[in-house]
Amino acid sequence: MIKERDEMSRTTIIPFGPQHPAFLEPLNLSLKLSEETVIGAEINYGYNHRGLEKALTSDFRRSIYMCERVCGICSFFHSTAYCQSLESLFQVQVPERARYIRTIMMESQRLTSHLLALGHTAEAIGFESLFMQLFRERESIMRMVNDISGNRVHYSMNAIGGVRRDISAQQRSDIVSRMDGLEVRFEELAKIFEKDPTIRARTVGKGVLTPEIARSYGVVGPVARASGIAQDLRETYCQGLSFRPVVREEGDAYARSMVRVEEILRSIDLIRQTASELPGGALNIPFRGRPTGETFTRLEAPRGELLYYVRAKGTTDLERIKIKTPAFVNVAALSAMVPGCEMADIPVITVSVDPCICCTER
Amino acid sequence: MNGRREARSPWILHFDTGSCNGCDIEIWALLTPKYDVERFGMMNKGNPKHADILLVTGPVTKKCASRLKNLYEQMPDPKLVVACGDCASTGAPFVGCYNTCGGVDSVIPVDVYVPGCACRPEVLIDGVVMAVDKWREITGASSEGARS
Numbered sequence: 001m002i003k004e005r006d007e008m009s010r011t012t013i014i015p016f017g018p019q020h021p022a023f024l025e026p027l028n029l030s031l032k033l034s035e036e037t038v039i040g041a042e043i044n045y046g047y048n049h050r051g052l053e054k055a056l057t058s059d060f061r062r063s064i065y066m067c068e069r070v071c072g073i074c075s076f077f078h079s080t081a082y083c084q085s086l087e088s089l090f091q092v093q094v095p096e097r098a099r100y101i102r103t104i105m106m107e108s109q110r111l112t113s114h115l116l117a118l119g120h121t122a123e124a125i126g127f128e129s130l131f132m133q134l135f136r137e138r139e140s141i142m143r144m145v146n147d148i149s150g151n152r153v154h155y156s157m158n159a160i161g162g163v164r165r166d167i168s169a170q171q172r173s174d175i176v177s178r179m180d181g182l183e184v185r186f187e188e189l190a191k192i193f194e195k196d197p198t199i200r201a202r203t204v205g206k207g208v209l210t211p212e213i214a215r216s217y218g219v220v221g222p223v224a225r226a227s228g229i230a231q232d233l234r235e236t237y238c239q240g241l242s243f244r245p246v247v248r249e250e251g252d253a254y255a256r257s258m259v260r261v262e263e264i265l266r267s268i269d270l271i272r273q274t275a276s277e278l279p280g281g282a283l284n285i286p287f288r289g290r291p292t293g294e295t296f297t298r299l300e301a302p303r304g305e306l307l308y309y310v311r312a313k314g315t316t317d318l319e320r321i322k323i324k325t326p327a328f329v330n331v332a333a334l335s336a337m338v339p340g341c342e343m344a345d346i347p348v349i350t351v352s353v354d355p356c357i358c359c360t361e362r
Numbered sequence: 363m364n365g366r367r368e369a370r371s372p373w374i375l376h377f378d379t380g381s382c383n384g385c386d387i388e389i390w391a392l393l394t395p396k397y398d399v400e401r402f403g404m405m406n407k408g409n410p411k412h413a414d415i416l417l418v419t420g421p422v423t424k425k426c427a428s429r430l431k432n433l434y435e436q437m438p439d440p441k442l443v444v445a446c447g448d449c450a451s452t453g454a455p456f457v458g459c460y461n462t463c464g465g466v467d468s469v470i471p472v473d474v475y476v477p478g479c480a481c482r483p484e485v486l487i488d489g490v491v492m493a494v495d496k497w498r499e500i501t502g503a504s505s506e507g508a509r510s
Contacts, residue, residue, distance in 0.1 A: 013367065015413075018426070018429055019377050019408075019410070019429065019433060020408065022431055024377045024378065024383070024386050024387075024390070025381075025383065025386065026377075026379070026380075026426060026429070030490050046425050047379075047380070047423065047425050047426050048378070048381075048422055048423060048426075049380075049423060049425070049428070049460070049461050050380055050421065050456050050459045050461055050462050051459040051460045051461040052456075054460060055456070055459050066455065067383045069384075069455060069456075069479075070382065072381070072382040072383035072384025072385070072386070072387060072480055073383050073384075073387060075382070075384070116387060130393075132394055132395055135391065135393075135394035135395070136394060136396065137393050138391075138394075139391065139394065139395075139396045140393070146398070148385075152388070152480070152482065153384040153387065153388065153480040154384060154479065154480060165484075246460070275376045288365065304461070306495055314455055347395045356383065357379065358380075
């Protein structure tokens with residue numbers, strides 16, 4: 001704890017992290033406090049930087065394995081974005097069935113990610129029983145993806161040109177019945193999030209991000225949608241399915257949680273639609289040769305827009321991969337959210353942006 | 363502190379040294395109704411000064427190495443370290459990445475290695491139960507007494 005004498009009052013700088021009970025991952029906030037009120041925050045990155053952008057350039061076939069290890073919470077989005085980049089370099093059109101299977105897996109992962117974020121919020125508030133209930137529902141999705149892909153975290157389902165595993169008719173009906181059960185149980189939990197006085201007292205009006213500031217920081221995903229910015233890349237990706245983004249206007253921690261609550265219900269609906277309308281056909285299209293050229297790919301990950309830039313020069317190793325992850329911009333916006341809040345609100349506000357440090361720092 | 367030691371219930375500290383989060387969310391799954399490791403007498407706590415068992419996930423990045431060492435030194439003796447997952451055990455698949463030092467044992471001594479990428483909760487339970495047994499052996503507590 002460092003104390004320095006200001007002109008007007010005494011300010012204290014308190015380090016928050018890198019190891020802190022409220023954080024799953026190492027992130028350091030240097031909070032500047034005047035009494036109990038936070039007047040500024042400095043975010044320190046780099047604890048989780050492994051150098052994956054360099055590692056991903058080694059062999060374009062092996063990188064499908066490696067890019068899932070960028071992030072364990074949104075692993076399938078990373079491998080899908082990577083495979084889509086290489087598909088556009090090879091000019092391969094992914095079969096319709098593979099595109100639907102990818103959608104099912106992506107939306108399942110979005111469910112696990114949003115349930116994790118909501119559970120984490122409940123835990124930060126101190127609402128232990130809600131945390132346990134949300135994680136019980138999350139576990140049923142984990143079991144479902146384990147049945148489909150054989151893995152709980154890194155699905156290893158993607159291939160350049162399609163997917164590697166099929167979803168059988170039996171599994172399709174299993175997915176639909178699981179989604180029906182989850183919807184009923186989750187609607188009960190959604191009511192707690194919406195109406196519970198403890199949650200409202202801890203989240204309403206905390207960490208407000210106005211639409212103007214949100215735009216200036218370039219935030220994406222649920223954080224942007226909670227501040228009234230209606231952007232969701234799934235509108236273009238999910239063609240042929242009924243989908244519209246969830247938008248709220250308040251911009252506080254409560255709105256961010258409620259956007260995730262609503263999105264869980266939308267994702268359940270999307271999975272049910274895709275599983276019941278799964279078209280027939282091939283699982284993947286073979287490709288030949290080595291990649292040449294450069295390409296951008298955008299995808300709506302659970303935390304917002306994920307961007308992959310790939311440049312290749314016709315060899316086995318790629319020349320450059322640049323990943324811009326959604327958490328990178330969202331975590332930066334924390335420095336605009338925390339001034340004026342109480343020290344005790346820091347965990348709730350930090351968790352409400354759903355920081356993913358392994359994505360951010362790669 | 364002594365009362366808890368007599369109760370033979372080790373407390374756990376979790377630290378992420380550069381993991382992809384895959385093992386971290388499985389550690390969280392351990393705390394929840396399906397797996398519930400609290401039935402073995404262990405609790406997850408955020409304070410190194412109260413912790414007996416350190417769960418480490420991820421290859422150790424260069425920036426985290428000194429922090430990991432610092433945390434380990436703050437824990438009171440006797441203490442055990444569990445390396446959760448392939449990258450914490452050996453550094454793979456991040457071997458050769460310019461900003462990693464390798465597995466956890468390149469920085470602090472490790473007692474139990476848990477395999478898997480990401481390690482499954484069932485294997486993690488095996489790992490932490492092994493660590494609890496070792497810890498009870500060191501502290502001289504009988505495991506029968508603790509489980510009854």
